[in-house]
Amino acid sequence: MNCQRCHKNHATYHLTAIEKGVKREAHLCEECARQAGVGLQFNFSVGDLLAPPPEEKAPKAGSVRCPQCGLTYSEFKSKGRLGCAHDYEVFRGELLRLLERVHGATAHVGKTPRTADAHVRLENELLRLKRDLESMVKSENFEKAAEIRDRIRSLEAELNR
Amino acid sequence: MSVEDLLGRAGEWLKGTGPEGDVVVSSRVRLARNLNRFPFLTLASPAVRTEIERHVGPRLAEGKWPRPLDYWPLEKLSPLDRAFLVERHLISREHAQAEGDRGVAFSADEAVSIMVNEEDHLRLQVLRSGFQLDEAFEEIDRLDTTLEESLNFAFSPRFGYLTACPTNVGTGMRISVLLHLPAVVLAKQVDKVLQSLQRLNYVVRGLYGEGTSPLGDFYQVSNQVTLGKSERDLVGEMKRVVPEILKFERQWRRKLLEVERRRLEDRVWRAWGILRNARRMTSEEAIELLSALRLGVDLELIRGISVRTIHEMFLFIQPAHLQKLERRVLEAEERDAVRADFVRRRLEGL
Numbered sequence: 185m186n187c188q189r190c191h192k193n194h195a196t197y198h199l200t201a202i203e204k205g206v207k208r209e210a211h212l213c214e215e216c217a218r219q220a221g222v223g224l225q226f227n228f229s230v231g232d233l234l235a236p237p238p239e240e241k242a243p244k245a246g247s248v249r250c251p252q253c254g255l256t257y258s259e260f261k262s263k264g265r266l267g268c269a270h271d272y273e274v275f276r277g278e279l280l281r282l283l284e285r286v287h288g289a290t291a292h293v294g295k296t297p298r299t300a301d302a303h304v305r306l307e308n309e310l311l312r313l314k315r316d317l318e319s320m321v322k323s324e325n326f327e328k329a330a331e332i333r334d335r336i337r338s339l340e341a342e343l344n345r
Numbered sequence: 346m347s348v349e350d351l352l353g354r355a356g357e358w359l360k361g362t363g364p365e366g367d368v369v370v371s372s373r374v375r376l377a378r379n380l381n382r383f384p385f386l387t388l389a390s391p392a393v394r395t396e397i398e399r400h401v402g403p404r405l406a407e408g409k410w411p412r413p414l415d416y417w418p419l420e421k422l423s424p425l426d427r428a429f430l431v432e433r434h435l436i437s438r439e440h441a442q443a444e445g446d447r448g449v450a451f452s453a454d455e456a457v458s459i460m461v462n463e464e465d466h467l468r469l470q471v472l473r474s475g476f477q478l479d480e481a482f483e484e485i486d487r488l489d490t491t492l493e494e495s496l497n498f499a500f501s502p503r504f505g506y507l508t509a510c511p512t513n514v515g516t517g518m519r520i521s522v523l524l525h526l527p528a529v530v531l532a533k534q535v536d537k538v539l540q541s542l543q544r545l546n547y548v549v550r551g552l553y554g555e556g557t558s559p560l561g562d563f564y565q566v567s568n569q570v571t572l573g574k575s576e577r578d579l580v581g582e583m584k585r586v587v588p589e590i591l592k593f594e595r596q597w598r599r600k601l602l603e604v605e606r607r608r609l610e611d612r613v614w615r616a617w618g619i620l621r622n623a624r625r626m627t628s629e630e631a632i633e634l635l636s637a638l639r640l641g642v643d644l645e646l647i648r649g650i651s652v653r654t655i656h657e658m659f660l661f662i663q664p665a666h667l668q669k670l671e672r673r674v675l676e677a678e679e680r681d682a683v684r685a686d687f688v689r690r691r692l693e694g695l
Contacts, residue, residue, distance in 0.1 A: 253388050263387060269507040273501075283572060286569075292503065
């Protein structure tokens with residue numbers, strides 16, 4: 185996953201915050217996380233974290249960009265093709281209406297890959313390990329951190345087959 | 346395997362031996378799949394395309410498949426050889442004309458083909474002679490399951506297999522049945538068939554896929570819906586719809602034989618006469634005449650020639666095939682001459 189702020193680097197910080205009872209997530213790269221002051225301040229808002237770096241212009245309303253591939257929905261409409269698998273979540277609302285029109289349905293009921301469950305499990309474990317790694321580094325437990333890092337690498341390799 | 350090897354034969358699916366072969370030429374099932382960790386091809390850089398091809402190509406070529414697959418990188422082929430693969434239905438026209446690293450893996454009998462880096466990272470296809478949807482589906486399903494052991498496909502529990510175009514999402518499965526409907530066309534009943542198919546959410550196209558006109562009374566019927574129904578539902582629905590069209594075509598064939606036998610015979614024997622004697626022939630004309638001949642063989646108005654021979658002629662009269670047979674580039678006018686010669690020689694002595 186790419187950083188939701190600069191859209192360039194790989195996101196290594198995965199944060200969850202509850203704001204006014206609504207759960208929000210932020211995925212940032214190391215650099216943006218540092219700029220946004222993650223780890224230094226305790227009261228942060230996800231909105232602040234995801235504000236684009238100062239030198240970049242804020243995106244126009246209604247032109248939501250996929251954080252992974254950078255596609256907007258209006259670009260999809262003119263091309264007719266999506267940019268990556270993640271777009272199905274980013275443009276979920278618009279796509280649900282489109283799918284209803286094209287297929288008369290919006291939910292898959294067919295084949296599920298045998299690896300699908302395992303895959304979801306692996307991704308969850310990966311997230312958990314990355315959080316562990318962060319806290320191990322913070323508490324300067326480098327031996328344990330190295331162990332976790334190796335485990336992350338092998339998990340990532342498995343996920344990226 | 347080389348283009349020259351393929352030149353000596355036709356794919357298994359063109360044998361004309363499958364069930365309901367008088368009307369159903371072939372059954373085809375295709376699956377669209379994408380790899381989880383790469384962007385879709387619309388946004389993939391040349392480097393990413395290369396990486397996908399390197400990731401997938403060798404796996405396809407080296408995998409232990411019931412039918413071994415040969416992998417051909419298309420960038421290494423000439424435009425003529427790529428057109429040749431299109432004419433054999435091993436790759437799409439878009440795949441032939443695209444740019445960047447891409448390829449196709451296929452079995453020697455041409456029953457299985459897998460395009461790499463087409464609209465989706467992988468497009469699997471299984472082709473069978475006649476009406477054999479269950480067999481085609483079972484084979485492609487096994488192929489897909491085996492591929493899943495070593496590749497992570499983009500999949501969401503809500504939307505199913507994720508595809509570059511949302512019209513393919515879910516099962517990613519398109520079933521196509523190629524039908525020969527000369528009697529329905531002669532009786533001017535074809536609009537009725539097309540309209541009822543459209544009402545059932547089926548797409549009808551000509552012989553060479555999207556955007557082509559129906560030449561030679563060949564119609565390709567495919568499901569439009571890929572989401573909200575299981576693969577078996579989709580197969581089951583097509584298995585209920587096609588026999589209705591079959592029945593309709595056969596009824597009209599019988600009826601025309603009864604009331605207009607002379608007209609039918611005239612049509613078939615004229616086709617025979619021209620095919621055996623012409624000195625120049627466009628593809629369109631050849632397709633129309635071979636279509637009439639095929640009807641004559643099915644109705645036993647003409648004997649001593651097999652559907653297989655006719656199907657092979659359909660294949661070899663195409664521009665790239667003629668040029669490969671002649672081992673040189675031919676202009677349209679030269680092709681018309683070579684085509685007429687090829688057909689005449691093929692029918693000589695029959």
